[in-house]
């Protein structure tokens with residue numbers, strides 16, 4: 021008989037999991053186990069874990085591939101408690117991060133190019149089979165263990181709680197800004213959806229020296245976007261007059277919206293050769309009228325987190341430019357309320373679970 025999550029590995033572990041397959045996604049305390057620390061492994065005590073909207077999509081099975089029980093969490097900051105005998109880059113006591121990936125083949129062309137995020141054999145931090153056949157469990161748990169290649173060094177001056185969301189929201193916005201050439205001073209960058217990813221995208225683009233326009237459905241975020249986050253202008257996406265006034269003005273747009281929406285107005289905002297980069301992952305397909313791409317030779321693309329080398333580079337960049345997320349730190353037993361509020365975009369702008377101080381391990 022197959023071993024249970026609680027007994028398949030030698031080390032006892034505790035977390036909060038969604039166990040029901042009824043798509044309510046309710047999280048509750050869950051006993052499981054983690055593997056012993058092998059040669060190249062780093063074991064950490066989880067201190068903070070951000071709540072990404074992907075966690076919400078997954079606990080509710082909105083993408084259709086949730087494999088319950090699931091412990092979400094891939095914005096994990098912790099302290100190293102044990103290292104394997106061949107670990108080279110970390111020692112006990114170091115502050116470290118683990119993001120969306122805990123494994124990849126390490127030998128394909130993508131991996132050799134530091135793009136583990138595009139490896140077909142990548143192992144994500146939760147909900148997938150690991151190389152040993154057991155399932156991965158994420159950071160809403162008291163400990164993590166991962167090969168050191170998938171662990172990043174935490175910069176000294178980067179706060180642990182408000183820095184945690186950089187491990188997904190940070191790299192997911194930094195990487196396309198860099199890859200699509202939207203990281204040059206004076207570049208006109210639009211950010212759609214001012215949530216966890218979107219607000220970090222604004223900060224990253226500003227740090228690159230871009231001129232940043234936030235495109236949002238809601239007037240309520242205007243003042244904050246301009247005054248607090250440092251955006252240069254603000255457009256209400258439902259206001260045809262405002263959109264008309266900004267037609268053909270942007271070099272690129274990072275679209276972080278989590279629900280199905282029209283990209284037609286966004287394509288209209290792009291200059292010729294402009295790029296619309298999707299990072300948000302709505303559960304249903306978007307409609308793309310092809311003529312809106314043909315006219316102006318526009319490009320519609322996508323981006324998925326980033327490789328490990330770039331994740332470290334992004335963290336160091338964030339530390340240098342004092343970029344953190346705006347966070348609401350919560351105890352773990354508030355997580356279901358936090359999920360309900362995230363559905364309504366009722367958070368400025370990222371929930372972070374104080375795992376270290378609030379997760380009981382019995």
Ligand SMILES: NC(=O)c1ccc[n+]([C@@H]2O[C@H](COP(=O)([O-])OP(=O)(O)OC[C@H]3O[C@@H](n4cnc5c(N)ncnc54)[C@H](O)[C@@H]3O)[C@@H](O)[C@H]2O)c1
Pocket residue numbers: 071072073074075077188189192213214215216217218237276277278279280281298299300301302323324325362365369
């Ligand atoms: N590509 C990647 O690698 C990657 C990484 C992380 C997250 N994601 C995805 O990105 C999306 C955003 O994640 P997040 O954590 O920032 O979520 P979030 O909930 O914090 O932010 C989403 C934003 O979209 C806005 N929004 C929702 N519905 C909208 C609509 N119909 N029209 C316009 N705006 C709308 C919300 O108001 C909110 O500001 C999610 O789908 C998530 O799964 C992708």
Ligand SMILES: [Zn+2]
Pocket residue numbers: 072073074075094188189
């Ligand atoms: Zn994420």
Ligand SMILES: [Zn+2]
Pocket residue numbers: 124125126127128129130131132136139140141
């Ligand atoms: Zn690979």
